Amino acid sequence: MSLLSYFFGSKQKTASVAKERLSLIIAHERGTNRAPDFLPELQRELIAVISKYVNVGPDDIKVQLEKQDNCEILEVNITLPEQPQR
Amino acid sequence: MARVIVVTSGKGGVGKTTTSASISTGLALRGYKTAVIDFDVGLRNLDLIMGCERRVVYDLINVVNGEANLHQALIKDKHCENLFILPASQTRDKDALTEEGVEKVLKELGHMGFDYVICDSPAGIERGAVMALTFADEAIVVSNPEVSSVRDSDRILGILQSKSRRAMEGREPVKEHLLVTRYSPKRVEDGEMLSYKDVQELLRVPLIGVIPESDDVLQASNQGTPAIHLKDSDVATAYQDVIARFLDEDRPLRFVTYEKPGLLKRLFGGK
Numbered sequence: 600m601s602l603l604s605y606f607f608g609s610k611q612k613t614a615s616v617a618k619e620r621l622s623l624i625i626a627h628e629r630g631t632n633r634a635p636d637f638l639p640e641l642q643r644e645l646i647a648v649i650s651k652y653v654n655v656g657p658d659d660i661k662v663q664l665e666k667q668d669n670c671e672i673l674e675v676n677i678t679l680p681e682q683p684q685r
Numbered sequence: 686m687a688r689v690i691v692v693t694s695g696k697g698g699v700g701k702t703t704t705s706a707s708i709s710t711g712l713a714l715r716g717y718k719t720a721v722i723d724f725d726v727g728l729r730n731l732d733l734i735m736g737c738e739r740r741v742v743y744d745l746i747n748v749v750n751g752e753a754n755l756h757q758a759l760i761k762d763k764h765c766e767n768l769f770i771l772p773a774s775q776t777r778d779k780d781a782l783t784e785e786g787v788e789k790v791l792k793e794l795g796h797m798g799f800d801y802v803i804c805d806s807p808a809g810i811e812r813g814a815v816m817a818l819t820f821a822d823e824a825i826v827v828s829n830p831e832v833s834s835v836r837d838s839d840r841i842l843g844i845l846q847s848k849s850r851r852a853m854e855g856r857e858p859v860k861e862h863l864l865v866t867r868y869s870p871k872r873v874e875d876g877e878m879l880s881y882k883d884v885q886e887l888l889r890v891p892l893i894g895v896i897p898e899s900d901d902v903l904q905a906s907n908q909g910t911p912a913i914h915l916k917d918s919d920v921a922t923a924y925q926d927v928i929a930r931f932l933d934e935d936r937p938l939r940f941v942t943y944e945k946p947g948l949l950k951r952l953f954g955g956k
Binding site for chain 1: 831832835836839840843873875876877878879880883887888
């Protein structure tokens with residue numbers, strides 16, 4: 600059996616699956632649970648400003664704060680509506 | 686003021702009480718006057734692990750409510766000269782624990798000349814757990830190399846960094862330590878268990894020790910003796926190492942690599 604799996608490649612070890620899943624969920628939860636209080640407010644105001652110029656809805660703007668080691672990254676993602684074909 | 690250390694984890698059953706019992710005993714054995722407080726209001730456990738369950742008269746809530754003073758409520762440990770236990774209340778509801786009450790108890794312990802106060806946190810992120818960490822100077826976050834435990838540890842770290850007094854007042858943050866318990870080097874080697882390095886990488890907290898998975902822990906709790914007292918036990922040695930590192934002594938990690946059993950052992954079995 601072990602000889603077979605040696606030749607045909609064994610399944611991924613469960614510990615590495617655990618690590619992968621954890622690093623994703625922890626990064627995500629750190630973002631949501633430890634987000635500073637101003638984020639929702641910032642998101643609301645951004646929507647207000649941008650919708651003056653472009654037709655965007657509240658769901659088209661995503662504001663996220665990510666932490667990587669010592670620096671924080673504020674990520675603002677705006678999905679613009681598709682331009683009508685001329 | 687006594688130095689306040691919270692033993693916390695988020696998840697239940699990972700070894701908080703076992704760790705609180707052994708850490709407090711270890712510090713007392715080193716000559717520090719130490720108190721260990723059970724914050725699990727409603728479910729009392731620490732007294733059983735410390736083997737003093739039949740000597741409980743008053744508890745933490747009695748002291749908080751002024752129904753007993755600390756001298757009456759503190760139980761002197763049977764093994765260590767300078768170790769005292771403050772049990773949790775079994776009957777009252779969790780709201781009985783107030784921030785002012787806990788602060789008063791901790792201050793008074795300081796006046797009584799205690800060097801360390803160990804707060805044994807209940808599981809979860811509810812009131813009891815928050816109360817246990819509110820006044821902490823240092824935190825020992827206990828985690829098993831297992832997905833739900835690691836995730837919960839991360840949640841509790843977030844709470845430490847936002848709800849502790851040190852965080853609220855913008856003082857120097859709570860000093861965090863990671864303790865990985867129930868560790869099985871063989872399973873790590875086989876790729877079935879997260880390694881302590883993985884856990885540390887995920888949680889980003891300095892490691893204070895690794896406690897191996899062992900039958901001895903159950904043997905210790907059966908007898909009401911903190912695991913650190915056990916003779917010839919890896920768990921006891923590992924906890925002694927944790928105490929040494931806590932006191933800034935240099936100790937390399939032990940019991941983290943798997944040694945294949947020799948031929949004789951494999952042929953004839955045995956432990």
